Amino acid sequence: MADRKMRILVVDDANLIRLYYRRILEEAGFEVEEALNGIEGLERLLVSPADALIVDINMPQMDGVTFLSALRRQALPLSSIPALVTSTESSAGDIATARAAGANFYCVKPIGREDLAGAMAMFCGVRA
Amino acid sequence: MPLIRKESDKAAAGVSRQALASLASASPDERWAAARVARDPAAIPNLGKALAHEREARVREAIFTALAQIATPESALVILPYLRVDDANMRTGAMDALRAMGDACRPHLSRLLADRDADVRLLACDLVREVGGADGARLLCALIEIEPEVNVCAAAVEALGEIADAAAQPSLSRCAERFPDDPFLHFAIKVVVDRLRGLPLAPRG
Amino acid sequence: MVEPKLLDAEDYRRLCEYLYRHTGMAFTESRRYFVERRVEERMIATGSSSFASYFARLRANMQGELEKLINASTVNETYFYREDHQFACLTSNLLQERLRMKPPRETMRIWSVPCSTGEEPYSIAIWLLENWAEVDAHDVEIVGSDIDTHVLEAARAGIFGKRALMRLSPALTDKYFTPAAPEHWQIIDELRQSVRFTAANIVERAEMRPHGLFDVIFCRNLLIYFDDTSRRMAAENLYESLAPGGYICLGHAESMSRISSLFEVCRFADAIVYRKSPEAPHG
Numbered sequence: 193m194a195d196r197k198m199r200i201l202v203v204d205d206a207n208l209i210r211l212y213y214r215r216i217l218e219e220a221g222f223e224v225e226e227a228l229n230g231i232e233g234l235e236r237l238l239v240s241p242a243d244a245l246i247v248d249i250n251m252p253q254m255d256g257v258t259f260l261s262a263l264r265r266q267a268l269p270l271s272s273i274p275a276l277v278t279s280t281e282s283s284a285g286d287i288a289t290a291r292a293a294g295a296n297f298y299c300v301k302p303i304g305r306e307d308l309a310g311a312m313a314m315f316c317g318v319r320a
Numbered sequence: 321m322p323l324i325r326k327e328s329d330k331a332a333a334g335v336s337r338q339a340l341a342s343l344a345s346a347s348p349d350e351r352w353a354a355a356r357v358a359r360d361p362a363a364i365p366n367l368g369k370a371l372a373h374e375r376e377a378r379v380r381e382a383i384f385t386a387l388a389q390i391a392t393p394e395s396a397l398v399i400l401p402y403l404r405v406d407d408a409n410m411r412t413g414a415m416d417a418l419r420a421m422g423d424a425c426r427p428h429l430s431r432l433l434a435d436r437d438a439d440v441r442l443l444a445c446d447l448v449r450e451v452g453g454a455d456g457a458r459l460l461c462a463l464i465e466i467e468p469e470v471n472v473c474a475a476a477v478e479a480l481g482e483i484a485d486a487a488a489q490p491s492l493s494r495c496a497e498r499f500p501d502d503p504f505l506h507f508a509i510k511v512v513v514d515r516l517r518g519l520p521l522a523p524r525g
Numbered sequence: 526m527v528e529p530k531l532l533d534a535e536d537y538r539r540l541c542e543y544l545y546r547h548t549g550m551a552f553t554e555s556r557r558y559f560v561e562r563r564v565e566e567r568m569i570a571t572g573s574s575s576f577a578s579y580f581a582r583l584r585a586n587m588q589g590e591l592e593k594l595i596n597a598s599t600v601n602e603t604y605f606y607r608e609d610h611q612f613a614c615l616t617s618n619l620l621q622e623r624l625r626m627k628p629p630r631e632t633m634r635i636w637s638v639p640c641s642t643g644e645e646p647y648s649i650a651i652w653l654l655e656n657w658a659e660v661d662a663h664d665v666e667i668v669g670s671d672i673d674t675h676v677l678e679a680a681r682a683g684i685f686g687k688r689a690l691m692r693l694s695p696a697l698t699d700k701y702f703t704p705a706a707p708e709h710w711q712i713i714d715e716l717r718q719s720v721r722f723t724a725a726n727i728v729e730r731a732e733m734r735p736h737g738l739f740d741v742i743f744c745r746n747l748l749i750y751f752d753d754t755s756r757r758m759a760a761e762n763l764y765e766s767l768a769p770g771g772y773i774c775l776g777h778a779e780s781m782s783r784i785s786s787l788f789e790v791c792r793f794a795d796a797i798v799y800r801k802s803p804e805a806p807h808g
Contacts, residue, residue: 207542208474208477208507212507215507228542228546228782230782231780231786238797239792249408250412250415250443252415252416252419255409255412256408258412280439285406302505303504348806378764381757385757420752420757482543482584485581511535
């Protein structure tokens with residue numbers, strides 16, 4: 193069991209989404225960091241890696257797919273951080289694209305509280 | 321759109337025929353250079369054609385910048401179809417350019433908010449937030465009265481949280497009633513309603 | 526009267542996000558007191574009775590409120606060795622990386638734009654002389670550019686007051702400056718001649734291109750003032766002005782994340798900087 197809290201980085205340009213995830217995840221015992229888009233996500237991870245990521249697709253300047261591709265090209269540990277991709281898009285093509293870019297898990301929005309906390313616990317190897 | 325430091329001269333006096341032709345060059349460097357100088361409305365058709373075929377991300381960005389800089393409803397029109405494409409990077413490029421062009425997109429907003437594609441309506445909500453001007457809140461309130469997709473409503477609520485005043489509260493409450501089972505939407509509406517309560521109803525001067 | 530508890534946590538968050546999205550300036554929780562005081566000043570100046578109404582005003586950019594808030598929130602004065610962790614990054618990492626990639630004996634070119642009254646490019650010169658062991662082994666060119674020709678004249682004259690020198694030790698001041706007037710010092714001739722000053726508007730490609738390609742560009746605390754389109758154009762111009770693999774440093778509270786995805790993010794011990802891909806073609 194880890195001594196420290198697991199850190200989740202939420203990469204999403206929607207203020208209210210980040211706030212909502214923060215409430216759920218903090219209540220579930222995680223530490224939460226936020227980024228508004230893929231570039232900011234990379235910057236934050238370069239300063240301190242997270243244990244898991246929640247990544248939106250549609251964001252300004254750098255979308256989630258591009259972010260993941262860039263992330264998977266980095267050195268360890270960044271390149272292996274598990275990522276849950278969330279999107280409003282639900283076609284098989286979108287899911288395939290996200291997986292090809294490096295998503296471990298793909299959820300169509302809206303995500304339920306149990307699914308979110310459960311997925312993060314699974315990624316971090318802790319109990320939900 | 322906050323316009324802080326305007327560029328010294330808005331447009332080159334016309335674009336040379338050579339620059340327009342170079343937009344179709346086989347060399348990405350030539351296309352890049354051509355896009356960087358094609359800042360005149362006369363270049364819109366060529367920029368549109370170039371955008372449709374461009375595979376280099378950097379050149380695409382430069383074409384988007386040129387269209388954003390021209391900033392007319394016609395240049396916005398060229399960009400709109402890219403809101404629908406499968407390529408997320410393309411959609412982002414299109415949205416960034418539309419956001420940058422401010423008022424020029426405004427004539428298109430109502431149509432975008434009524435688009436058949438829910439994902440386009442969703443992106444339109446974010447555009448309204450940035451460039452919708454005085455009418456933006458009204459457009460979004462009208463949307464959330466009838467919008468069937470919960471994610472689109474959520475995007476509209478997010479935008480209203482920034483641009484609306486307390487007059488939006490009835491529409492927000494009715495929207496919450498239409499989707500009784502969505503915890504995120506309820507959370508979002510509650511946050512926004514609480515926030516808007518502090519705002520004066522008087523129109524901004 | 527402005528209420529004592531000015532911004533609650535959510536207000537502060539929302540303001541920071543708004544500023545970040547619209548200017549690229551990032552304020553963390555640790556800056557909260559500072560930001561609150563600035564907002565309070567602006568609220569009094571605009572006669573806003575609540576944060577909510579001030580924010581509405583800011584959003585509508587009434588009477589240029591966004592620029593006024595930015596001005597109030599940035600340390601506008603320029604001085605020697607400002608944000609010197611980036612200079613440390615220059616000598617610890619960036620120059621070495623550039624040397625690895627450049628043809629041997631090619632001049633190392635560094636651009637300070639905007640250079641204002643010259644503190645930044647002269648600081649770079651002094652820093653290199655003081656901290657780069659190999660400085661004598663390489664040809665270095667430092668260029669300082671600004672849109673404002675008055676500041677350029679002042680930069681060429683190289684005369685500075687006490688505040689500009691406040692971060693320099695007495696030893697450095699003695700070494701590189703001579704007294705010029707009461708409470709004013711002039712930078713020594715060798716350094717005045719080592720920096721070339723030019724006029725340039727960062728948004729105008731035609732003014733940027735003639736400067737050629739640089740290894741490192743410092744563009745600090747300027748892009749935050751631009752609207753989206755100008756910022757994109759400036760970013761493209763800066764990209765064009767970098768040699769492949771060249772670096773650009775922004776102000777320490779700024780991020781490329783609101784500007785452009787043209788550059789790669791690079792993290793070094795002393796700073797986060799941005800790089801033009803080494804595989805990028807010239808220009």
